[in-house]
Amino acid sequence: MRLRFIALLVGAFVFLFPFYYMLVGSLQAEPDPSVTGAFPSPDNVTGQNYVEINKAIALGRSLINSGIFTGGVILGTLVFGVLAGYALARLHFRGRGLVFNLMLLVQVVPFQLLTIPLYVLIVRSYGLADSYLGMILPFAINSTVVFIFRQYFLQLPAELFDAARIDGAGELSILWRIAVPLVKPALLTGVLVTFIGPWNEFLWPFLITKQQDLQPLAVSLSNYLTTVAARAANPFGAVLAGACVLAAPAVTLFLIFQRRFIATNLESGVKG
Amino acid sequence: MSRLAVSGSGRRPGVVGRILGEHPAGTAFVTPYVVFLAAVFAYPLGFAVYMSFHDYFFTAPGAIVERPFVGFDNYVTVLSDPAVRRAFGNVLVFLVINVPLTVVLSIGLATALNSAIRWRTFFRVSYYVPYVTASVAVVGVWLFLFNANGLVNSVLGPLAPDPSWLVNSTLAMPTVAIYVTWKQLGFFILLYLAALQNVSKDLYEAASMDGAGRWKSFLNVTVPGVRPATTLVVLLATVTGANLFTEPYLLTGGGGPDGASASPVLVMYQKGIEQGNPDIGSAIGVLLVVGVLMLALAERRFVGRED
Numbered sequence: 129m130r131l132r133f134i135a136l137l138v139g140a141f142v143f144l145f146p147f148y149y150m151l152v153g154s155l156q157a158e159p160d161p162s163v164t165g166a167f168p169s170p171d172n173v174t175g176q177n178y179v180e181i182n183k184a185i186a187l188g189r190s191l192i193n194s195g196i197f198t199g200g201v202i203l204g205t206l207v208f209g210v211l212a213g214y215a216l217a218r219l220h221f222r223g224r225g226l227v228f229n230l231m232l233l234v235q236v237v238p239f240q241l242l243t244i245p246l247y248v249l250i251v252r253s254y255g256l257a258d259s260y261l262g263m264i265l266p267f268a269i270n271s272t273v274v275f276i277f278r279q280y281f282l283q284l285p286a287e288l289f290d291a292a293r294i295d296g297a298g299e300l301s302i303l304w305r306i307a308v309p310l311v312k313p314a315l316l317t318g319v320l321v322t323f324i325g326p327w328n329e330f331l332w333p334f335l336i337t338k339q340q341d342l343q344p345l346a347v348s349l350s351n352y353l354t355t356v357a358a359r360a361a362n363p364f365g366a367v368l369a370g371a372c373v374l375a376a377p378a379v380t381l382f383l384i385f386q387r388r389f390i391a392t393n394l395e396s397g398v399k400g
Numbered sequence: 401m402s403r404l405a406v407s408g409s410g411r412r413p414g415v416v417g418r419i420l421g422e423h424p425a426g427t428a429f430v431t432p433y434v435v436f437l438a439a440v441f442a443y444p445l446g447f448a449v450y451m452s453f454h455d456y457f458f459t460a461p462g463a464i465v466e467r468p469f470v471g472f473d474n475y476v477t478v479l480s481d482p483a484v485r486r487a488f489g490n491v492l493v494f495l496v497i498n499v500p501l502t503v504v505l506s507i508g509l510a511t512a513l514n515s516a517i518r519w520r521t522f523f524r525v526s527y528y529v530p531y532v533t534a535s536v537a538v539v540g541v542w543l544f545l546f547n548a549n550g551l552v553n554s555v556l557g558p559l560a561p562d563p564s565w566l567v568n569s570t571l572a573m574p575t576v577a578i579y580v581t582w583k584q585l586g587f588f589i590l591l592y593l594a595a596l597q598n599v600s601k602d603l604y605e606a607a608s609m610d611g612a613g614r615w616k617s618f619l620n621v622t623v624p625g626v627r628p629a630t631t632l633v634v635l636l637a638t639v640t641g642a643n644l645f646t647e648p649y650l651l652t653g654g655g656g657p658d659g660a661s662a663s664p665v666l667v668m669y670q671k672g673i674e675q676g677n678p679d680i681g682s683a684i685g686v687l688l689v690v691g692v693l694m695l696a697l698a699e700r701r702f703v704g705r706e707d
Binding site: 132133135136139140142143144146147149150153159161162163165166208209211212214215216219220221222223224227230231234236237238239240241242243244245246247248249252265266268269271274298299300303324327328330331335346349350353354364367368370371372374375378379381382383386389390 | 419420421422423424425426427429430432433434436437440441443444445447448451456458459508509512513515517518519521522523524525526527528529530532533534535536537538539540541542543544545547549550551554555582585586590639640642643645646649650653654665668669672673678681682685688689692
């Protein structure tokens with residue numbers, strides 16, 4: 129029993145230490161890679177790295193871009209995902225089985241394989257390079273979340289819907305007035321699951337944004353990492369400061385809602 | 401007529417109802433999603449295959465040019481390119497390290513977490529944090545840790561490898577593989593935790609009645625009990641690994657040293673977009689999908705077999 133606990137403790141250290149070190153490193157005036165450098169010392173603490181990275185990549189602008197990209201994906205997933213999830217759970221129409229199978233199938237299609245054709249189509253054919261729309265489009269509806277919505281709608285009692293239909297309510301008003309208010313927890317789960325995708329996404333926005341003032345933080349930070357950092361006074365400090373800013377929203381959301389994150393993951397694991 | 405069909409649960413279906421089903425509104429509700437799937441998944445997949453068999457190049461929007469069918473030319477070019485062959489070899493090295501390590505560590509940690517133990521929530525949360533964090537952010541701190549004068553090397557002292565981890569052509573790919581294992585492990589631990597809830601407690605009791613120790617019952621009850629989860633973990637880890645891009649791009653400065661950690665997706669990006677040969681890039685993509693599919697089928701056979 130004690131051995132197990134120690135193994136788990138060592139594991140937790142390995143998982144958390146880089147995050148601690150990220151924070152410590154972002155506050156160092158002089159990068160100190162020695163063992164004592166892992167402990168913050170009062171005469172080597174500074175906020176200068178945050179000023180430095182803000183000057184180089186405009187943190188505020190990048191955060192707004194990340195926010196618009198993520199917000200667009202969440203909005204698309206909530207609106208169209210709720211519609212699709214409700215239809216798949218509650219309505220009988222031709223082709224329902226086919227759509228359901230497609231939804232499961234696309235979850236195993238790795239996005240990177242679609243990179244080249246999507247790049248050709250979105251950037252070259254539709255001229256959507258350097259635009260929020262082009263960034264959002266490939267992620268606009270999260271299929272995992274459509275699946276989660278469907279599962280929640282399935283659990284509602286059928287009598288509820290039959291009664292509303294006998295009263296002559298249209299499907300859209302049944303969905304909006306009766307079904308959606310009953311699955312509010314599903315909406316929160318949907319937002320959380322959707323959030324980490326676009327917030328952390330690198331490859332796609334990297335490919336389609338050349339204009340710096342449109343780049344999400346993950347892209348501008350990586351550009352700093354690969355090109356500018358070599359010339360900075362304390363490159364690691366500035367990179368780690370940017371990393372802290374990029375990591376903070378996702379980690380904070382996760383810590384606040386960890387129960388919901390983990391429960392969703394457990395459920396999808398059982399069903400998968 | 402159509403109104404009747406919309407509200408007509410249990411009533412005689414109208415013409416619309418007979419064609420579309422009991423609730424035609426359903427068709428309307430899924431239409432945006434179906435259009436999305438067609439535009440973002442189905443069409444690009446077909447387009448990638450088309451490009452890989454044609455001489456396709458970037459043109460100004462609206463320009464009409466001939467793009468002749470070239471058969472397997474693009475595939476021949478790709479397969480005779482040593483950089484591409486090396487990238488496919490690299491990803492195999494990656495998978496050989498990443499997949500078994502992921503399975504062993506996540507099954508072990510999940511089993512330990514599943515027992516009545518203090519601080520369970522704390523452990524679960526700490527294992528999951530890297531998974532929710534952007535790779536770009538965590539790469540920054542790994543660069544700091546594993547650089548030639550970094551903390552890892554100062555702890556190791558004389559044992560530190562020279563050249564250092566990420567610039568060493570033998571160690572670069574294994575370091576990337578370990579990084580990805582670390583980053584994804586929390587997700588797989590949770591998959592195993594879910595699977596462990598379905599292993600019957602009676603089996604453990606029966607095993608201990610037969611005098612099996614903890615290790616024996618782990619091998620004879622836990623491991624077979626979570627086999628479906630293992631199949632899933634192996635397949636997911638393989639697919640994620642085959643799509644490796646961000647890590648070699650950032651951790652090893654674009655697949656360095658000298659292509660030793662280049663991944664197929666990285667080469668696909670370099671050839672397809674940077675050098676402007678989308679037909680070559682598509683051919684790499686198609687080969688990668690075919691390779692992953694074959695590997696996945698083989699793994700399913702091997703891992704998913706019944707004893």
